[in-house]
Amino acid sequence: MSNILLGATGGIACYKAVYLLRLLKRAGHAVRVVMTKDAARFVGPLTFETLSESPVYIESLRGAPIDHIALSTWADLFLIAPASANTIAKIAHGLADNLLTAALLATKADVMLYPAMNEAMFLNSATQTNIETLISRGYFVAKPASGELACLENGAGRLAEPEEILEQVDIRLAIGRFKPLFAGKRFLITAGATIEAIDAVRYISNYSSGKMGLALALAAENLGGDVELIYGARPLKSGLKNTIYAKSAEDMRQAVLERVEKADVFIMNAAVADYTPRHPNREKIKKTADSINLELVKTVDILKEAAKLKRRGQFFIGFAAESxxxxxxxxxxxxxxxxxxxxxxxxxNHEIGFNSDYNEITAFFADGERVVFAKQPKRILAYRFLLHAAERINSR
Ligand SMILES: Cc1cc2nc3c(=O)[nH]c(=O)nc-3n(C[C@H](O)[C@H](O)[C@H](O)COP(=O)(O)O)c2cc1C
Incomplete structure (x- = not known):
């Protein structure tokens, strides 16, 4: 477990940092909290102090129980959530006028920032330029979520949910620092199972949850890619802006063929039905006959069809679920x-694959390389898998 320095800055979203602290502690991390003076006006330091079981640091005056150097060397990870526009600007310019910014300037630890602010503040070119500077420095800067903001407007600028932050922290601690290697690359990723109608209420499907495809989509996005996710039936909440839903194999086929040309990387992870009823019944079939025959016809192989349209520069990845x-x-x-x-x-193997949070993959590259990714959480595996393929993807 790691030493996490949680920095909170002045904004309404400070209340979410309290729950984040709780989750980090529950996950077994040692957490110390450093706040700006403005953050302390939103949530009382006593709350953070009680939950972190450690004093909360605000001032960097001489004689304080701990100084910015001691704090910064203690940390394995410096996590700033929420990160105000003001603090982001200060960090981008190397200012160190309070304990939080001074500790940040002194740290060698990995840094993750979670901006939270009004949409106009976030989109302002000053903030955007500052964020780009921080990313180029190797910091992880999360894209804020969209939704209702504290100013009661709707838009981008919400602090990510604490559960999501915890998950990204665990991934970052497992993978280490990474750069947005896929900046400018467009990913088209399919995930989940399709459903093939038998009648108005019944269908044929499979156990795929789409967790692996979703993990790949989130990893590709956090690695800087522009991602479009085509999600099959029974989708999980994706959190991705560009999610398209495709119910049947035919819906999935059309959604892929409409978009694949524009993609630089196409990942076919969805578990598409191989067979579909030839004559789905429009009404519910009555339970009168002792047995019924269901005629199934083969569906089109989407990956194969898409690969025929493949142009130079594109990188195609297929998933094979074999038993x-x-x-x-x-x-x-x-x-x-x-x-x-x-x-x-x-x-x-029921411990991995369909519907499990874990997977184990053997990757076969067209150039002959073969790599085994041992059993691990899908959310982490997705990064390792894409990072391994990154050089080949980017050399296209
Ligand atoms: C009620 C209120 C809410 C605010 N919410 C935010 C916010 O969500 N994000 C932000 O960047 N600034 C917000 N601000 C402005 C910051 O508090 C202000 O820029 C402050 O100087 C930030 O200081 P700090 O970065 O040292 O914490 C808010 C101010 C007020 C009065």
Whole structure:
């Protein structure tokens, strides 16, 4: 578990930092809190002090129980949430006029910032330029969420939810620092299961939850990519701005074919039905006959069809969920479908794959490299997988 220095700055979203502190502690991290004077006007230091089981630091006066250097060397991770426009500007310019900014200037720890402010403040070119400076310095700066803001306007500027911040902290601690390697790259990613109607109320589907595809989409976005996610039926909350929903294999096919040309990277992770009822019944089939025959016809292989449209510069990744002869089938898919990478997961192992939070993948690259990603949370695996493929993706 890690030493996390939680910095809170002046904004209404400070109240969420209280819950974040609780989650960080519950996850086993040691947390110390440093606040700006303005933050202390929004939430009393006593609350943070009680929950962190440690004094809260605000002033950097001589004789204070701890100074900015001691604080900054203690931390493995410096997490600023919420990060005000004012503090972001100060950090971007190397100012150190309070304990928080002084500790930040002195730290060698990894830094993550979660901006929270009114949308106009966030979109102001001054703030945007400051954020770019921080990103170029290797800091992680989260995209604020959209929704109702403290000023009662709607827009981008909300502090991310504490659960989401905790998850990103755990990922960052596991992966280490990364740069927005995919800046300017457009990703098209499919996720989840399709459903094929039998009649008005019944369908054929599979156990895919879309967790892996969603993890890939979030990782690609945090690595700087522009992501469009095509999510199958029964989607989880994606949190991504560009999410398109596709219910059946045919809906998924159309959604992919309409968009794939514009993508630099296409990841076909959805578990699309291989067969669909030939004549779905418009009404609910009555339970009168002792048995019924359901005729199924093969659906179109979306990855194969999309790969035929593949142009130079594009990178295509397919996922293969196999339960037997896995490796042989994965290599066959790599060749038959004309893609750059096939990621194999063995769905006969119930501890990983469909619907699990964990996965284990063997990646087969078209150039012959083969890499095993051992069992780990999908949210972390997605980063390791994309980071491994990054050089090849970016050399296109
Ligand atoms: C009620 C109120 C709410 C505010 N909310 C925010 C906010 O959400 N984000 C922000 O960047 N500034 C906000 N401000 C302005 C900051 O508090 C102000 O810029 C302050 O100087 C920030 O200081 P700090 O960065 O040292 O904490 C708010 C101010 C007030 C009075």
């Amino acid at each position: 037997e002869n896995s490796e042989e089938n994965a290599l066959k898919k790599l060749k038959d479908k004309g893609v750059d990478l096939i990621a194999l997961n063995d769905v006969s």
